[in-house]
Amino acid sequence: xxxxxxxxxxxxxxxxxxxxxxxxxxxxxxxxxxxxxxxxxxxxxxxxxxxxxxxxxxxxxxxxxxxxxxxxxxxxxxxxxxxxxxxxxxxxxxxxxxxxxxxxxxxxxxxxxxxxxxxxxxxxxxxxxxxxxxxxxxxxxxxxxxxxxxxxxxxxxxxxxxxxxxxxxxxxxxxxxxxxxxxxxxxxxxxxxxxxxxxxxxxxxxxxxxxxxxxxxxxxxxxxxxxxxxxxxxxxx
Amino acid sequence: xxxxxxxxxxxxxxxxxxxxxxxxxxxxxxxxxxxxxxxxxxxxxxxxxxxxxxxxxxxxxxxxxxxxxxxxxxxxxxxxxxxxxxxxxxxxxxxxxxxxxxxxxxxxxxxxxxxxxxxxxxxxxxxxxxxxxxxxxxxxxxxxxxxxxxxxxxxxxxxxxxxxxxxxxxxxxxxxxxxxxxxxxxxxxxxxxxxxxxxxxxxxxxxxxxxxxxxxxxxxxxxxxxxxx
Numbered sequence: 001x002x003x004x005x006x007x008x009x010x011x012x013x014x015x016x017x018x019x020x021x022x023x024x025x026x027x028x029x030x031x032x033x034x035x036x037x038x039x040x041x042x043x044x045x046x047x048x049x050x051x052x053x054x055x056x057x058x059x060x061x062x063x064x065x066x067x068x069x070x071x072x073x074x075x076x077x078x079x080x081x082x083x084x085x086x087x088x089x090x091x092x093x094x095x096x097x098x099x100x101x102x103x104x105x106x107x108x109x110x111x112x113x114x115x116x117x118x119x120x121x122x123x124x125x126x127x128x129x130x131x132x133x134x135x136x137x138x139x140x141x142x143x144x145x146x147x148x149x150x151x152x153x154x155x156x157x158x159x160x161x162x163x164x165x166x167x168x169x170x171x172x173x174x175x176x177x178x179x180x181x182x183x184x185x186x187x188x189x190x191x192x193x194x195x196x197x198x199x200x201x202x203x204x205x206x207x208x209x210x211x212x213x214x215x216x217x218x219x220x221x222x223x224x225x226x227x228x229x230x231x232x233x234x235x236x237x
Numbered sequence: 238x239x240x241x242x243x244x245x246x247x248x249x250x251x252x253x254x255x256x257x258x259x260x261x262x263x264x265x266x267x268x269x270x271x272x273x274x275x276x277x278x279x280x281x282x283x284x285x286x287x288x289x290x291x292x293x294x295x296x297x298x299x300x301x302x303x304x305x306x307x308x309x310x311x312x313x314x315x316x317x318x319x320x321x322x323x324x325x326x327x328x329x330x331x332x333x334x335x336x337x338x339x340x341x342x343x344x345x346x347x348x349x350x351x352x353x354x355x356x357x358x359x360x361x362x363x364x365x366x367x368x369x370x371x372x373x374x375x376x377x378x379x380x381x382x383x384x385x386x387x388x389x390x391x392x393x394x395x396x397x398x399x400x401x402x403x404x405x406x407x408x409x410x411x412x413x414x415x416x417x418x419x420x421x422x423x424x425x426x427x428x429x430x431x432x433x434x435x436x437x438x439x440x441x442x443x444x445x446x447x448x449x450x451x452x453x454x455x456x457x458x459x460x461x462x463x464x465x466x
């Protein structure tokens with residue numbers, strides 16, 4: 001999957017949320033998307049899943065079968081878990097027996113006859129993940145899938161993600177809980193400053209150091225620090 | 238597409254939102270339509286009822302379509318779009334589900350007038366034209382509702398105003414020189430009340446007008462779907 005010069009904004013003449021996004025997502029890779037709150041991670045994930053269209057640029061080579069699990073599964077629907085997943089299986093063109101298979105793997109078989117509005121946050125999250133997995137997606141996009149999950153599922157999900165990737169599924173996941181960190185060969189993307197780029201894990205971490213200097217020496221100290229290769233910014237007065 | 242339409246219709250029915258227009262329809266049937274036409278022109282008046290029902294139901298169909306399309310939460314709309322195999326399936330499926338529900342509401346409304354028209358000996362061609370008119374107006378009403386749904390107009394207040402204003406504007410437009418761009422409500426009401434023969438003679442023109450209006454408004458709705466994501 002190829003992102004070429006992709007930019008996105010919610011409204012015409014609104015601010016660009018993401019711009020100059022050029023990257024390739026290879027089949028069978030696990031991609032972790034990081035970034036601070038509000039940086040545009042969810043927007044990027046929606047662009048990956050094809051739920052948002054770029055304002056500029058293009059996304060090419062998206063697979064046909066896409067699974068998307070949102071950060072908050074919409075429980076305000078008049079279905080039981082079983083009937084909801086049966087409908088989603090039907091939309092995905094796969095048999096209703098896949099519902100039982102994924103309910104068992106994610107450990108919510110006993111909730112199949114519970115109504116969606118009655119689910120806890122973690123159980124709803126499992127249903128959200130299950131509906132994305134029903135037809136064996138070629139591209140799986142998970143937005144904070146570990147939030148609210150019980151310990152057993154949180155421990156099992158990285159293995160499941162690894163199995164899917166080994167089967168050729170591209171998995172793109174945002175993960176504040178750092179649950180997929182132990183998986184090998186995880187490619188990391190960072191959403192920051194309105195764009196998305198590869199996170200260089202070999203670069204040393206940065207920190208901010210405040211230096212108090214006499215006012216008449218401020219230009220001299222700044223020049224020295226810049227000469228030594230540090231980034232310097234003056235506080236706004 | 239059928240699976241998505243079934244899912245949306247099931248959500249609309251299970252959420253009991255379907256009761257809102259159904260209660261209105263049942264009240265109208267019980268309080269107005271159940272009495273039936275009388276007198277020497279009863280057979281002709283029974284045909285006229287089909288036109289009256291179509292005019293009354295036009296905003297009700299728009300309202301029901303808007304409610305059906307608004308039943309699923311926004312995030313579920315995204316999940317359905319991700320699950321759908323074809324880019325256009327969700328938008329067509331939404332229209333199909335809304336139209337299907339509206340046809341059912343139409344059947345509930347027209348059951349009594351249909352029995353009355355048949356028992357009074359109204360001309361069969363006029364009765365068939367009356368039924369076809371309602372099917373066409375249901376499609377037009379569905380599209381008006383779709384244009385005021387949350388996917389197009391996220392604000393509930395603006396959406397409701399657009400629904401009421403749109404229905405009123407289409408009626409008013411039909412009275413003036415711009416009647417060609419509106420639904421031909423005045424034409425069909427005039428035709429059904431001028432007698433069954435006039436209605437049958439005028440129906441093809443009215444049907445073509447409704448079909449063209451529906452096709453253009455529907456094409457614009459589907460074509461602009463890409464700007465809503």
